[in-house]
Amino acid sequence: MMNPWRLRLLSQLDTLGTVRAVARAANLSPSSVSQQLAVLEAETRTQLLERTGRRVRLTSAGLILARRARALLDHMSSVEAELRGFGEEPAGLVRLGAFQSAIHTLAVPAVRGLARDHPQLDVELLQLEPHESMPALRVGDVDVIITTTDFGELPLGPDLDLVPLATDPIVLVVPPGHPASGRGAVDLAALADEAWAFDMPQSYMADLALRLCRRSGFEPRVVCRFSNYMMTLEHVEAGLSIALLPGLAVGRTRYDIAIGELAAPVTRNITAAIRRGTPPRAALRTVLDALRDRGGDGADCRWKTDYPQETDHRQETA
Template sequence: MLNPWRLRLLSRLDTLGTIRAVAQDANLSASSVSQQLAVLEAETRTQLLERTGRRVRLTPAGQMLARRARAILDHMDTVEAELRGLREEPAGLVRLGAFQSAIHTLAVPAVARLAHPRLTVELLELEPHESIPALRGGDADVIITTTDFVELPLGPDLDIVPLATDPVVLVTSPDRPVPRGPVELSAYAGEPWALDIPQSYMANLTLRLCRESGFEPRVVCRFSNYLMTLQHVEAGLSIALLPGLAVDPRYRVVTRELAVPVSRRIAAVVRRGSPPRAAVNLVLNALREQPVPSPLWTAG
């Protein structure tokens, strides 16, 4: 009989990539993880791992079992929830991951309207490059993400609930001359740029749009926090591309739509497979019903 704990370790190896990372995640020693995976191989009578130099990787059989394991573990969670009566009454812990600008505009208002004494929603700040692996690896139950992150596409293993469309805008200080109306990015080739951290959704999008406009942006800062970016832009030290929902009106900045409009599509995402717990459904419904705020920015 397959051991759920060992299946979870195999699934985490598929997500995290190394025995050491799995050990740190599970608060175990690397040798203990290796030993448990060896037992799983014996239980299945199948080679699940192969060594490449000093590291191991999953065999095709290991990859298949790791991905099936997620559905198996989700189904077990659902059965346990049914036994506890959770399908009739939402209860338990739901881990909701959301990117920075969706936390205060979508996630917090939706969670605040949930008044169930046996339901706990743990809110996690996760950008798309973090939330999608977290969902697939079982570290989040629901995520709010963008469906446009080409580096990590949303595949058939996930269910998508559309929530909103958010325009990407150019943000500058009011002291920097900006023409009225939509702008061409090529006009800002010589400006200093503020970017998100490398490989994040907005950093990759900014680089792609600038390169499509014929130039490489001169990056003078990188922040993982949009408020720090807005402060830097407000001081006249840089310009930036930001999602409309990220532009906080407390900062004295000017925004302009792009001549070639770009928007990100925001969605709630869950793992596909067995029916989600009632608590997860309740959170999804709250997100569906949450009114999408008007853009927090206004063109100055």
Template sequence: MMNPWRLRLLSQLDTLGTIRAVAQAANLSPSSVSQQLGVLEAETRTQLLERTGRRVRLTPAGLILARRARAILDHMEGVEAELRGFGEEPAGLVRLGAFQSAIHTMTVPAVTRLARRHPHLDVELLQLEPHESIPALRVGDADIIITTTDFDELPLGPDLDLVPVATDPILLVLPPGHPAAGGGPVDLAACADEPWAFDKPQSYMANLALRLCRQSGFEPRVVCRFSNYMMTLEHIEAGLSIALLPGLAVERSRYRVATRELAPHVTRTITAAIRHGSPPRAAVSAVLEALRDEGDLPLPGDG
């Protein structure tokens, strides 16, 4: 009989590509991952892996099993949920991944309301930036993610079902006394000589901000990089930099900063995503509904 945990490791190997990457994702040593996949080969009586130099790759049989494993695991989770509540009352664990600016503004209020409505439903919140959350969803480390579908940044495909839930403007954030702090939408080209605060290299917002600056004809002078929006806002509040940030990230009640929209306007669509073809679970549906309640976009056909 195949062990579900080992099936998950095999599915992760198909998605992540290397034993080392699977080990990091599963918090195991590479040798432990290799050993468990060897046990899975014994359980299935099939060669699932083959070595090519110092690397390991899936055999044709391994590829088939890895790509069926996700459906098998989803089905098992669906059956377990049905047994707990016969599929009527949301129950069990839902792993929800969301990027930083959506945690406090969308997911925490949604989870708080769910805890009151459905006492047998457990939601595990995971902070995952868009470039991290889609792989996590595909390998089964998350059941729902909050991501964004704009700017051609992310590898979306027919294996995911998408539900737009909100829109969010990209804003220029300035110290309160900055000469450009007042007025309407601003042309970024006017900020070419400013000191900039950026997110970590290759992150979603760092890539977006760099692209918008270059489209305006300049290379930004980056004076700091923070992976935490609170630190970025403190740096701006102190008058040390300016930044491009999503509207959800800017807590005006907490930080003395000014914001201006861009000309032309730039917005992103915040989207919930689940794996396509996953068995329907009352728990997942309840979380999606709560997220929609926190957003500003109806489901297609809602009117």
């Protein structure tokens, strides 16, 4: 009998590439992961791994099993939910990953309504930025994510199904009384000498802000980096920097700041994503519907309320 937990470790190895990375994701030591994968080999009576120097890689049989494992694990989750639900009432656990600015505006209000209307449904909410949530979805650590579809580092690909939720403008945030406040649409080139607050390196917003500044002909002078938008807004409010932030992050802010539009508008598409081929579960469908409803009710972004039957995975925005 194959152990589902060991199958998940094998699937993570296929996605993450190294035993050390799997160990970090599973909160285990590398030696424990290696030991469990060796047990899985014994259970299957098949060589799943081959060693090349100090690294391991999956054999052909290992690759096949790792990719079949995802469907097996999804099916097991579906069966567990059905046993708990008995009928069409959504039940069981759905793990939802969402980036920071979507948590307060989309995820938390949706989860609050689900807790009220569907007491047998449990939603586990995890903060995952776009560069983190996509790998987590693919290895099965989460069931659905709220992400963006406008960055090229991690293409969504044909293995995912997308549900459009909203469009979100990127806005300029400056201290009160700043010359750029109240001026209307702002050309970034006019801000080349400013002090900038950025997100952490390699994050979605840090990469986007850097790209926009360079496109406007200058290298930004970054004076601070925060992984939390509230800290960024406090820094801007204090008059120490300016920033580019998503509209979702500042739409209902309590900080004393000024928000301006860009002369060359930039928007990002906010999208829910699930693994393609995931067995239909009432719980998962209910969570997606709640996120779509919340997107349609949003007041601070230009929301999309249509729900197309098919989504073009090739669409790109700035």
